[in-house]
Amino acid sequence: MSNNLDTSYILQTSELSVSYGKTKVLKDISIDIYQNKITSLIGCSGSGKTTFLRSINRIDDNITTVSGKIYFAGLEINNPKINVYELRKNVGMVFQQPNVFAKSIYENIAYALRYHGMSDKDEVYETVEKSLKQTSLWDEVKNNLAKCALELSGGQQQRLCISRAIALKPKLLLLDEPTSALDPIATAKLEETIKDLKEKYSIIMVTHNMQQARRVSDYIAFFNMGSLIEYGSVDDIFLRPQISITKNYVSGKFG
Numbered sequence: 001m002s003n004n005l006d007t008s009y010i011l012q013t014s015e016l017s018v019s020y021g022k023t024k025v026l027k028d029i030s031i032d033i034y035q036n037k038i039t040s041l042i043g044c045s046g047s048g049k050t051t052f053l054r055s056i057n058r059i060d061d062n063i064t065t066v067s068g069k070i071y072f073a074g075l076e077i078n079n080p081k082i083n084v085y086e087l088r089k090n091v092g093m094v095f096q097q098p099n100v101f102a103k104s105i106y107e108n109i110a111y112a113l114r115y116h117g118m119s120d121k122d123e124v125y126e127t128v129e130k131s132l133k134q135t136s137l138w139d140e141v142k143n144n145l146a147k148c149a150l151e152l153s154g155g156q157q158q159r160l161c162i163s164r165a166i167a168l169k170p171k172l173l174l175l176d177e178p179t180s181a182l183d184p185i186a187t188a189k190l191e192e193t194i195k196d197l198k199e200k201y202s203i204i205m206v207t208h209n210m211q212q213a214r215r216v217s218d219y220i221a222f223f224n225m226g227s228l229i230e231y232g233s234v235d236d237i238f239l240r241p242q243i244s245i246t247k248n249y250v251s252g253k254f255g
Ligand SMILES: Nc1ncnc2c1ncn2[C@@H]1O[C@H](COP(=O)(O)OP(=O)(O)OP(=O)(O)O)[C@@H](O)[C@H]1O
Pocket: 020, 025, 043, 044, 045, 046, 047, 048, 049, 050, 051, 052, 063
């Protein structure tokens, strides 16, 4: 991490290490993640990508030991004074499997808004509509907002999960393999949504799909066995990798 906290970065880590019990699975990760860009984390299974994501909104507080620093929007997130509830509002997370609630499409978003303190009915409705439009789901569901979200297709459910996350106006969106459960058409649609969202949000996405990483990302971070091996622009990593293991991974020689 650079010496000064820089506002062009949404997230900076300095020598971040994370252990489950005695096993250290992330080792001294120092990285500066840019605002309003899409940064993809790539690497073999077990290299620590998801652990990195989860440490940013402190989901695993009870099962991990963390050392080093994580600065989100300039604040050190593991400081005891940090309000974890506020942090999670500002750092939205979308998981591999869409986790919609067994409620109506409308309620999936409205519930989250009310939970976080929005009480005005008109404001809730407007925010639901706006967040569904931002993921291009509005036109597909606007006449069926009372339908149970579980009846949507997998791709629609995933876009609903993203709508729910962005309805809370997070500064950072974490996407953990968001298209891994989707077919190619739903994947293409979700990739378009993700690219549109970077106008307003900073995004960190885990993906195993190298074509997707190339299509969608501005920056790529390559992890291997808990270490950050190489980090750079999408062209730096795919066309001019500096480290042979990165080159072998992105060219499909292992992984
Ligand atoms: N809850 C947990 N308890 C103990 N070990 C865990 C836990 N979650 C992950 N690990 C271990 O931490 C290491 C990193 O896992 P992680 O899920 O972060 O990797 P990953 O790069 O995201 O993998 P994948 O691409 O398969 O999702 C692995 O060795 C994994 O077994």
